[in-house]
Amino acid sequence: MEQQRTRRPRGGPPWARHGGPPRPWERPWEPAWEQGGGGPPLMRHWEARRHAARLPWPSTLALAAFVMIGTSFAARNQGGDREQLDALARVLLLVGPAFLLLRNRLPVLSVFGVCATTLVYIGGGYPYGPVLVTVAVGVFAAVVAGHRRAAWCAVGGLWAGHALIAHWLYRHLPPEGDAALPWTHELPVAAWVAAILAAAELVRVRREVWARERAERAAAEKRRADEERLRIARELHDVLAHSISVINVQAGVGLALLDSDPEQARTALTTIKGASKEALGEVRQVLDTLRTPGEAPRAPAPGLDRLPELVEQAASAGLNVEVETEGERAALSPGTDLAAFRIVQEALTNVVRHSGSRTARVRLTYAPGRLRLRIDDEGPATGTDAGGSGNGLAGMRERAAGLGGTIEAGPRPDGGFRVLADLPVQPKETK
Known part of the structure; x- marks a missing residue:
């Protein structure tokens, strides 16, 4: 059997004629972060090796x-x-x-x-x-x-x-x-030796301090990047999970009524259009903050003032939401306002996905320096896979913990499910 030979192109980069791209140390003309998999620390390592x-x-x-x-x-x-x-x-x-x-x-x-x-x-x-x-x-x-x-x-x-x-x-x-x-001649020699060693030790200590500071700055930057990545992932999850749950329910209604009740199917498609448009707008807002990190977002972050819209969206998915407010409403910081809205949104999304109940109750309690949220559904759980990622409860806990608050979520003794959140009116100061 004749062995096939692979022809390599004559044109293109030099490494194309030698069976693949060179390894990072064979490409000194490129920055290390463009060579893949190394990043700036690898660049500093190879720079040190080349210097030595x-x-x-x-x-x-x-x-x-x-x-x-x-x-x-x-x-x-x-x-x-x-x-x-x-x-x-x-x-x-x-x-x-x-x-x-x-x-x-x-x-x-x-x-x-x-x-x-x-x-x-x-x-x-x-x-x-x-x-x-x-x-x-x-x-x-x-x-x-x-x-x-x-x-x-x-x-x-x-x-x-x-x-x-x-x-x-x-x-x-x-x-x-x-x-x-004379033995006194050894004193200048000893002083000269001591001066050399002291100067060298000083430079060595300063270099170690600079290296440690650089490592700490790199670790802080990585930590900030990780926190920002988690924040964006949590925001996108909350935006998409709620809207797609509404779309999923309405798509099922539309398919079921397409032949028997075309007008109701039309209403379901209209709801899908509105929910998808809103989801695209919020996703675009999140992505805009990535493209222009130094500028303010084009639209304000959602808060509890948009709770009526959330109730209306839940109603379009067949969920009746009852809202109660206790205490005198206080001005919330943007972080607390956004976290409270997202917690209620995720809780209602879980009701749409996992509960057989068509009624949910939301209670907002304003206390001095605190905001308490309680979201109840009567249940029972459907036990079906609604396509969720399983990160909703974890995201709510992360939001509450980031503000210095607490959150509890679990089944009620009499059936159903309850979410309790306790948030400070002012966010916890970070060091």
């Missing part, structure tokens, strides 16, 4: 030139007290900066290599000078990279080696006739 892999040539060459030129001037000022700069000395002056090329990739090797090279240079009796700058850079890079113990060990070994050479081994090392240094 990059050799710091410009700064290292500038440092090598500074060390070479500065040491030449220092040799003139120190006269005959130290050895002349020969070929070995100049090689050592270049080897130190060469180790610094690895300070991003291998900071531990870099700091130990620089300290060892500097110790050999000092043991050779060559002039003091900017050679110690390479040690400062290596130690700084190692501490900032998180290798504190290696940096401390390297610079501690350099200081101990310098003290050994300056006070005991100077007789056996060049230059000839060299004398021991």
